[in-house]
């Protein structure tokens with residue numbers, strides 16, 4: 001097992017190829033780092049899936065604009081406020097607002113209005129993460145000024161050729177524009193988060209090692225990455241014969257998380273919901289291997305079925321309360337505590353300030 005402070009692509013490939021025996025050493029190392037730098041505390045972001053209306057056509061995503069079978073919705077202001085109140089009353093510390101992408105002035109001002117409302121009703125107590133896609137610097141600034149302070153925009157893959165393969169519509173998708181958006185998020189003052197999908201068709205271990213180096217070079221504050229899971233109503237479903245098994249994608253995700261914790265010790269790492277779609281305790285395992293953020297879904301239950309990014313998305317038939325009861329039990333099962341009432345900001349960001 002590699003033991004050095006600066007990591008090269010070949011070292012990362014070794015880590016990602018670790019067999020069952022070497023994997024134990026990898027996970028032990030990442031756990032040691034997490035325990036000493038992050039502690040056994042997990043922080044929550046109550047996830048509000050604001051809207052599944054989307055202008056993008058990502059080949060893998062169930063809510064891509066070309067999927068005519070998706071029943072489109074946008075939560076009302078009142079529904080969003082109720083979600084935020086739920087998070088506040090249950091001491092979540094933070095919420096995350098995620099949505100299909102829209103860039104029209106109405107959407108932008110609606111989000112600004114909601115952010116101001118949530119800041120006011122929580123007396124500034126709720127931290128706010130946004131995951132609302134590519135926007136202009138001006139929009140990012142407007143949302144930062146309105147009270148959000150963390151932003152997650154996945155690069156999806158750092159490999160340009162693979163990016164083009166899964167986003168072939170050049171009028172809508174552009175790798176350089178996505179990179180520019182990441183820079184603008186940071187410029188606007190946000191804690192910067194990005195991430196990738198793991199186990200995409202055509203993706204190699206070398207690509208994933210490059211993804212880790214990309215995250216390190218960008219010096220991100222937080223990462224949300226998870227397994228790619230096929231959705232039968234998307235064009236990428238046709239390439240399912242090229243996929244690793246779900247278990248292989250899961251194992252690779254754990255190794256990505258552990259390796260990332262080793263090379264970026266003090267960042268926040270999300271235990272992605274997609275892990276739970278493959279393994280009922282996939283998120284708990286991810287926390288054992290280096291993740292420290294959970295995003296319990298607090299979207300009203302009747303909308304969740306329409307925010308199906310991939311097949312078998314967990315908890316679509318539940319309400320926020322079901323998620324809440326289960327989260328405490330799940331965390332105590334692995335000896336972790338929830339940092340209630342805390343924002344749980346990225347130490348990487350706060351250490352740099």
Ligand code: SAM
Nearest residue numbers: 060061099100101131132133154228229309310
């Ligand atoms: N529109 C925003 C954006 O582009 O960042 C946020 C919403 S988007 C649906 C959230 C994330 O879902 C994407 O960044 C992507 O990584 C993930 N996702 C979409 N389809 C997926 C799939 N089939 N399997 C796993 N993750 C998927």
